[in-house]
Amino acid sequence: MHYLYIIYSSSLNKYYVGETSNFSERIIQHNNGFYKCSYTSKANDWTTILVIDFDNISQARKAEAFIKKMNSREFILRLVQDYQWLIDRFKI
Secondary structure, three states: OEEEEEEEEEEEEEEEEEEEEOOOHHHHHHHHHHOOOOOOHHHOOOOEEEEEEOHHHHHHHHHHHHHHHOOHHHHHHHHHHHOOHHHHOOOO
16 A cells, blocks of 8 residues: 655645655654655644555556646645545556
């Protein structure tokens, strides 16, 4: 199982999209600045907005790349409201 996730920092007013095999551990890493030079190390108030499970890493990475390519806060907000189409598109 692999997870696509969207998290939000109110102090930065930013969203972050990622993928991982262990979301509960990964959100802790984001909030503790585990990767010192990473984008998410700038804040420690990341909260979960959306987590979608995929069958494998390939599906999760393709969905992640698609969302990042859109480069749109509005797209992320719409996705959170209705994400079933994303699952249907990338779960092969």
